[in-house]
Each structure stands twice: as C-alpha cells, then as structure tokens.
Amino acid sequence: MELHQLHQRHRVAARDRANERVSTVTAWCAAAGALASALFGVVLGQASASAATASHQVAAAAAGKHAVPVHRRSRARALVGPTQPPTSAPAQNTPAALPPLPAPVPTPTSGS
Amino acid sequence: VSHALWYASRATGLVALVLLTSTTVFGLLGAGRLSIARWPRFAITSLHRNLSLLTVAFLGVHIATAVIDPYASIGWADAVLPFSARYQPLWLGLGAVAIDLLAALVVTSLLRERIGLRLWRGIHWTAYLCWPVAFAHGLGIGGADSHRLWVLSVDLLCLLAVAVALAMRSTATHQDTVARHQPHPAAR
Numbered sequence: 001m002e003l004h005q006l007h008q009r010h011r012v013a014a015r016d017r018a019n020e021r022v023s024t025v026t027a028w029c030a031a032a033g034a035l036a037s038a039l040f041g042v043v044l045g046q047a048s049a050s051a052a053t054a055s056h057q058v059a060a061a062a063a064g065k066h067a068v069p070v071h072r073r074s075r076a077r078a079l080v081g082p083t084q085p086p087t088s089a090p091a092q093n094t095p096a097a098l099p100p101l102p103a104p105v106p107t108p109t110s111g112s
Numbered sequence: 113v114s115h116a117l118w119y120a121s122r123a124t125g126l127v128a129l130v131l132l133t134s135t136t137v138f139g140l141l142g143a144g145r146l147s148i149a150r151w152p153r154f155a156i157t158s159l160h161r162n163l164s165l166l167t168v169a170f171l172g173v174h175i176a177t178a179v180i181d182p183y184a185s186i187g188w189a190d191a192v193l194p195f196s197a198r199y200q201p202l203w204l205g206l207g208a209v210a211i212d213l214l215a216a217l218v219v220t221s222l223l224r225e226r227i228g229l230r231l232w233r234g235i236h237w238t239a240y241l242c243w244p245v246a247f248a249h250g251l252g253i254g255g256a257d258s259h260r261l262w263v264l265s266v267d268l269l270c271l272l273a274v275a276v277a278l279a280m281r282s283t284a285t286h287q288d289t290v291a292r293h294q295p296h297p298a299a300r
Contacts, residue, residue, distance in 0.1 A: 014152075015154075018150075018151070018152055018154070018155040019155070019158070021150070021151075021155060022155050022158045022159050022162065025159060026159065026162040026163070026166065029131070029134070029162075029163060029166060030166055030169075033127045033130075033131060033166065033170055036123075036126075036127050036130070037120070037123045037124045037127045037170070037173075038123070039123075040119075040122070040123035040126050040127065041116075041119040041120050041122070041123035042119075043262075044119045044122055044123060044257055044260075045115065045116075045119045047260065048256075048257075
C-alpha cells in the first residue's frame with residue numbers, strides 16, 4: 001500500500017515538473033518571438049536603408065539627380081499585381097540611361 | 113511610422129511562420145505518439161497547444177500592422193476573405209486561407225469536448241494544408257525582403273523541420289495505431 005502511494009506521489013511530482021517545463025518553454029518562446037520580431041524588423045529596415053543609400057549615391061553620381069530610395073521602390077514594386085504592367089525603374093529615366101546622341105554633323109561655314 | 117508598421121508586419125509574419133512551424137512539428141510528434149522521458153506525450157500536447165495560441169497572438173500583430181499601414185491599403189476583410197484584396201491578390205489570398213484554416217483549427221480544438229473527437233480529428237487534418245499555404249504566402253508576398261539570404265535560410269529551416277517531423281510521424285509505430293489498422297476480433 002505504501003509502495004503504491006509512493007509510486008503515485010512520484011508520478012504526480014513528475015507530472016508537475018513536466019507542466020512546469022511546458023510553462024517555462026512557452027514563456028521563453030513568447031519572449032524569443034518578441035525579441036526576434038524586433039530584431040527582424042530592425043535588420044530588414046537597415047538592409048533597405050543601406051541599399052537605398054548606396055543606390056542614392058550611385059544614381060546621384062551617374063545622373064546628378066536624387067534617386068528614389070530602394071525601400072520605397074521595393075514597396076512600390078510590391079504593389080504591382082499580375083494584371084498591372086511593371087513600373088519602369090527610375091534609373092531608366094536618367095540621362096545616363098538614354099541612348100547617346102549622334103555625333104554633330106559638320107556644317108559648312110563658308111561658301112567657296 | 114508607416115515604414116515601422118511595414119517592417120513590423122514583415123517581422124511578425126516571419127516569427128509567426130516559425131511559431132506555426134513549431135506548432136506543426138509538435139503536433140506531428142504528438143500524433144506520432146513520440147515522446148521522451150523528460151517530455152511525456154501530455155507535455156508535448158500542451159506545448160503544441162500553447163505554441164498554437166502564441167502563433168495566433170503573433171498573427172494578430174502581423175495582420176493589424178499590415179492593415180493599419182496605409183501604404184498597401186489592405187482592409188480587415190481582405191485578411192479573412194481569400195482572394196478579395198487589390199494588393200497582391202494571390203499571395204494575400206493564400207495568407208487569408210491560412211488564417212481561416214488556423215482559426216478553424218484553434219476554435220475546434222477549444223471546443224473539442226463539445227464537438228466530439230471524430231469531427232475534431234477531421235477538421236484537424238486541414239493542418240496539413242495550413243502550413244504549406246502559410247509558407248507559400250510568406251515566400252510570395254515578401255517581395256525583395258523574402259529573397260534575402262537570411263530570410264530564405266529561416267524558410268529553409270522551417271521546411272526541413274516540418275519534413276523531418278512528417279517523416280518521423282509517418283514511420284512511427286505504436287501499439288494503438290497497429291491495433292486500429294487490424295480487424296476487430298468480433299468481426300472475424
């Protein structure tokens with residue numbers, strides 16, 4: 001009888017320990033999820049911002065103009081659905097992307 | 113503020129996918145009756161339930177930030193009515209399907225005592241559809257952010273985890289499962 005009670009007590013203690021473990025892991029998952037959300041958000045934001053800065057510098061050096069930041073462009077691209085035509089990249093509208101002008105034709109300056 | 117909402121939506125969506133993956137993995141382990149000494153079956157089932165509720169909480173933030181952000185003009189209805197949105201109808205529609213399936217899974221699990229085991233199990237089979245649909249939504253809707261190497265690595269890890277758990281589930285044998293597939297002695 002005592003052995004049975006001891007066994008029963010051992011089982012209850014094991015169950016309590018397992019339940020406690022579940023609570024601890026759940027709390028850690030919630031905390032890790034919140035932390036990961038903040039981290040992912042910052043990393044995604046910084047990656048877009050640094051890409052935008054690089055794009056800005058390259059476009060400004062090439063065209064002497066302000067380029068549209070990459071994160072804005074990625075958001076704009078995301079809005080393009082399958083039925084809509086894709087918008088042209090801003091770099092295509094810069095003078096550097098235009099075809100070169102034909103060489104000037106020499107004109108006669110004086111009649112002979 | 114709009115950019116913060118945009119990235120918060122992306123980040124919570126990714127975390128929700130990781131949590132949904134964990135929920136699916138523990139669900140598969142529980143269904144396969146797999147357990148270890150420190151993690152008995154009831155503990156795995158409890159963790160599966162807690163993680164599913166945590167997933168719902170993160171999904172709530174994911175949806176709320178996406179709807180509040182004025183840039184994409186996603187409505188509350190677009191989050192639950194599949195393929196009705198103007199913004200990326202296919203990928204957002206898949207997200208709405210995943211949310212509807214998850215809602216059905218959570219609600220029927222909470223009402224399991226009332227609806228009966230057979231109906232609950234039948235609806236719970238849709239969990240096998242919920243995860244791939246949510247995964248496809250994440251891959252497709254993220255645009256440039258989804259194609260970053262570290263985001264793809266997280267996606268790949270999720271895929272591997274579910275594949276391994278599915279393999280363990282399908283190869284697991286238990287005397288109850290074996291008995292279920294054998295003809296009943298009275299029927300002989």
